[in-house]
Amino acid sequence: MNYCRIFFLYLLAKEGWEMKFLGIGIIVSLATLIISWLVGNPETTVNALLIIGLIPMAISALFAGVFISGDRMRGNYSGKDDFRERMGISTKLFLLGLPSLLTAFAVYFIMT
Numbered sequence: 719m720n721y722c723r724i725f726f727l728y729l730l731a732k733e734g735w736e737m738k739f740l741g742i743g744i745i746v747s748l749a750t751l752i753i754s755w756l757v758g759n760p761e762t763t764v765n766a767l768l769i770i771g772l773i774p775m776a777i778s779a780l781f782a783g784v785f786i787s788g789d790r791m792r793g794n795y796s797g798k799d800d801f802r803e804r805m806g807i808s809t810k811l812f813l814l815g816l817p818s819l820l821t822a823f824a825v826y827f828i829m830t
Contacts, residue, residue: 737813739810739811739813739814740813740814740816740817742814743774743813743814743815743816743817743818744817746770746814746817746818747767747770747771747817747818747820747821748821750763750766750767750770750818750821751763751767751821751825754766754767760825760826760829763822763825764822764825764826764829767818767819767821767822767825768818768819768822770815770818771815771816771817771818771819771821771822772815772819773815774811774812774814774815775811775812775815775816775819777811778807778808778809778811778812778815779808781804781805781807781808781811782804782805782808783804
């Protein structure tokens with residue numbers, strides 16, 4: 719329990735948009751969990767959380783250039799500013815989708 723407090727204190731103390739996107743992701747995953755739990759079907763809960771988590775993760779991977787080879791990455795050269803902007807967007811989307819995926823895996827393993 720002490721690690722959870724340290725983690726949330728870190729989130730509150732950390733300034734920057736990255737941690738705000740993680741907080742938004744936590745709020746979205748909890749809201750989806752509550753709404754789906756009221757429906758009463760754990761499969762719906764897992765499916766909704768997976769969809770909500772995988773969409774930002776896929777877009778994050780696109781911005782990071784995960785799906786292209788090294789030759790194409792080298793051919794599509796971009797400056798430092800463009801690279802930082804793409805990595806910033808990729809990080810924000812990753813942190814937005816991460817809580818939903820973790821919650822989906824937790825619900826799946828708890829319910830089965």
